[in-house]
Amino acid sequence: MNKIFIVAEKEMNGIIRTRNMLVGIFFALWFSVMTAPVIKTVEGSLVFDQFNNLLFYFVLMLGIFMAYLFSGNVFFNEKREGIIETLLCTPLSLRQIWAGKVLGVTIPAYLIALLAAALITLIANIFSASILLPSPAILLHIVLVVPGFTAAAVGLLGFGHLLLGMRENQILNISIFVVIFFALSLANNVIGGGYAVSWAMVGGMLIVAVLLLALISYLTRYLSKERIATTIA
């Protein structure tokens, strides 16, 4: 088996076994319960737009939030404990280790986002008179854009954790948490903005996700074993 998948499998199993996974499931449930009932306040055809906007925004945000939550466990803790040094002495290259970890974090983070999508759909249908299903554009968003952005977020966070020292990492963690919290507090404005998610919007987001992934993949060239070894606590 490709060594990237060995790392990914180990990280995935690690996340599933920790309470972080339970925290992730809790957030998926909480966001769904808190947001989906807004459907009952909307009337007529707007209900479909509102439902799709909900999925568009919250599923993406939850994917990114889970990326943040799980990345700390995988990249930051491993660096803080110094295990990364031993890993860097194995036959794996630095990029293989990084890629394996990104994959291993992205999959469970994306699964939580999918769970949120299913829960939002379920709860919204309970509160709606008509049957609500995601539009084709939203399906594309969930299938391609959300995992793309989640992977980009994990890649960027992993890059940051490996590049920065412990103190800078703590500042980074707090800053990202504040940004995510702020972004979630803007939810009402984004969801209820009186617009419908279009193919163009989803296509644009997909291009941004691909560009972000390419940028992060390029940035990892600036990661070096020396940089990691000298910034370990």
Next chain:
Amino acid sequence: MNAIEIHDMAKSFNGSPVLDEINFKVRKGEIFGYLGPNGSGKTTTMRIMLGLLKPTSGKALIFGEEPDDSNSDLRSRIGVLLENNGLYERLSAYQNLLYYARLYGVPESDRVEKIERLLEFAGLSGRRNKKVGRFSTGMKRKLGLARAMINDPEILFLDEPTSGLDPESRMIVRDLILRLSEDEGMTVFLNTHDLAEVEKVCSNAAILESGRIRACDTIVGLRRSHDKPVLEITLVDTGCAERTLNLLTSQDHAYDCERDDRMVTVALNGESPSTVLGMLVTNGIAVEEVKNATKSLEAVYLDIMKRGREHE
């Protein structure tokens, strides 16, 4: 071919030199001790040899190759036990070894047998399914050593392998290291400040001080090269011991004087033993026996450290 060759290696961080003019060789199958106080540059040297750091100048060769990131074949021949054991606390002993076995590409058919053998070697067979987080420091260290051997390395780098261990665990780890060299012919590079450890397990050693190698030889050679004659003088009368010490030190005949009941141990400062003996007898000190003694590695080490500080 030597297992390790270090040529004129230097390393600076932000312009501050940490290592300078490092040169040494380690033959295959040798247990090489790398001695030095905390902050002397031992771990930096090891990190360069492992490819975790790049030297500012000079080079480190492992089996004739530079340990850069692209050289995965070389890394597959190396075993490493750093200060951190490289173990995942949430995984069991078995799962930890299995993970590393897969990373090193140990064939699937050999994995189980190899892991069982290493658990046996580390004395942890009975705890194979226990989470590492519940292990004592000693057990983690032993498992770390087993982990470092999962790929049957030709060379093993050990950073303070007995640090933080109780005396019994220390002895067990030392025995394990000796067995690796004797039974498997493995080359072992041992980073430590534990002199007793080096004396017990190493055939050769280098002493590092302030980023420079101050001595590098066999253990016996180190003792000899930094050896000014050491005498063990047994006095007839215990009451004369203090006077003997005063006489020897006041006239600058000796340094590093120690006293134990009737026995006085002194390192001579260039004087011949017969001159010293004559001087004691002339001063009315009755001597029962005089023996040449070998200086301990500890005394050699402390001497080198002292000279290094004086040199600065």
